[in-house]
Amino acid sequence: xxxxxxxxxxxxxxxxxxxxxxxxxxxxxxxxxxxxxxxxxxxxxxxxxxxxxxxxxxxxxxxxxxxxxxxxxxxxxxxxxxxxxxxxxxxxxxxxxxxxxxxxxxxxxxxxxxxxxxxxxxxxxxxxxxxxxxxxxxxxxxxxxxxxxxxxxxxxxxxxxxxxxxxxxxxxxxxxxxxxxxxxxxxxxxxxxxxxxxxxxxxxxxxxxxxxxxxxxxxxxxxxxxxxxxxxxxxxxxxxxxxxxxxxxxxxxxxxxxxxxxxxxxxxxxxxxxxxxx
Numbered sequence: 001x002x003x004x005x006x007x008x009x010x011x012x013x014x015x016x017x018x019x020x021x022x023x024x025x026x027x028x029x030x031x032x033x034x035x036x037x038x039x040x041x042x043x044x045x046x047x048x049x050x051x052x053x054x055x056x057x058x059x060x061x062x063x064x065x066x067x068x069x070x071x072x073x074x075x076x077x078x079x080x081x082x083x084x085x086x087x088x089x090x091x092x093x094x095x096x097x098x099x100x101x102x103x104x105x106x107x108x109x110x111x112x113x114x115x116x117x118x119x120x121x122x123x124x125x126x127x128x129x130x131x132x133x134x135x136x137x138x139x140x141x142x143x144x145x146x147x148x149x150x151x152x153x154x155x156x157x158x159x160x161x162x163x164x165x166x167x168x169x170x171x172x173x174x175x176x177x178x179x180x181x182x183x184x185x186x187x188x189x190x191x192x193x194x195x196x197x198x199x200x201x202x203x204x205x206x207x208x209x210x211x212x213x214x215x216x217x218x219x220x221x222x223x224x225x226x227x228x229x230x231x232x233x234x235x236x237x238x239x240x241x242x243x244x245x246x247x248x249x250x251x252x253x254x255x256x257x258x259x260x261x262x263x264x265x266x267x268x269x270x271x272x273x274x275x276x277x278x
Contacts, residue, residue, distance in 0.1 A: 022147055022185065025062035027274055028261035032250050033221055036063065036147060036185035041176040041218055043153075045190040045209050046225035047197060051246070052189045054270050055225060056149050057085055059187065064122035067146035070138060071124045074155035078126045088271035089113035095268070131157045132174035139182050150175075152189035153215075169215070176218040190215060202231055206251045222252035227265055246272060 021035025036042060036059075046052050053075060060071045073081050087094035090113035092106045102110070125138070130150070139145060150156070153175075158167035172188070179186045192208045204224040209216050216222060229244035246265040250258045264273050 022063040022067055025058045026248060026261060026263050026272060028263065029223070029248055029250065032257055032259050032261065033253055034256060036187065036221075037255075038183040038185060039179050040185040040220045041172075041179045042185055042187040042221045042223065043172075043190050043209065043215055043219040044187060044223045044225065045192050045215075046204060047192050047194075047202075049230050050225040050227055051265055051272065052191070052225060053081075053151050054084065054088075054265075055223075055248075055272055056151050056187065056189055057081060057270075058088065058272050060122055060147075060149055061085055061089065061117070061120065063147050064120040068121040068142075068144055069123070069147045069149065070142065070145050071122065071149045071151070072130060072135070072138075073124060073126045073151050074128060074130055075151055076126070078124050081124060081126070084270045085117060086110060086113050087269050089117055091269050093268050094270050129157060130155070131159070132171050132178075135175065136178060139178060139184075145182070145184055147184060148186045150186070150188045152191060154191055172215045172218045176220075179220075197231075202226075203228075203247070204249065209251070216252060219252055220254040221250065224249040224251050229265075245275070248272070 020030070021033070021037035021040070023030055023035055024033075044052055044055060056071070060069050063069050071081070083097060084094060086092075087097055090106075090109040092102070092109050092113075096102050096106065097110070123142070135148070135150070139148065153171065154168060156171050158171045175186050175188060190209065192204055196202050196204045196208045203226045206216060206222065206224075209222060209224075226247040226249060227244070244265060246263055248261040248263055250261070252258065262275060264275055264277070265271075266273055
């Protein structure tokens with residue numbers, strides 16, 4: 001416990017010197033949020049098909065260039081996740097990588113991407129069972145972790161038996177406490193229910209997150225993903241517009257402003273990019 005007046009001058013001296021947090025790979029998001037900072041519990045939410053795992057892997061690539069990142073994948077294997085990361089980094093069609101059809105230029109780009117990614121301090125854990133206790137073990141066992149990403153929250157296993165909603169809320173609270181204890185950002189992906197798709201405008205809202213288990217109260221930052229072209233494709237069965245603009249909605253930012261960042265989703269390379277790179 002500290003008396004207010006004893007250290008207040010140190011707070012004043014820090015004005016204007018706050019460092020930028022870890023990059024997310026999308027410049028507009030970093031401008032609004034100041035990046036991913038120690039103590040941040042970040043929720044990335046959206047419906048299936050919005051690109052939550054893609055966004056998380058983009059963040060992992062961007063942040064691990066100069067920082068130690070641990071990516072816990074409960075949905076995809078190490079092999080599948082790395083495939084996507086190589087495709088995004090090389091800007092080579094993921095479909096061609098998987099099904100064949102690569103030419104010599106593609107192979108050279110992949111070789112360069114593999115060389116680049118191998119230098120990143122990125123660790124992947126695809127163990128299928130994960131509890132908050134196991135997360136804490138990982139943070140304790142592995143020194144100097146700068147960012148932990150969990151894909152995704154509802155696939156974690158809690159200890160309560162009186163209801164899944166409360167169990168998810170408890171796990172969310174546990175993760176928030178860990179961000180403070182270890183002073184690192186933790187990003188957890190969250191799948192929203194179908195409520196937003198029953199509206200005329202399916203763009204997700206903060207109220208949709210509340211329906212997923214009262215996660216808003218623990219989160220320092222909430223990022224909602226929306227791809228209008230996805231719903232167009234569902235209605236028309238036309239995949240030609242899969243590469244299209246997407247919205248990254250910063251619905252909560254405890255220490256700064258909120259806003260919407262328009263970017264591009266490149267389905268061929270399974271990656272979100274700034275619009276000027278599209």
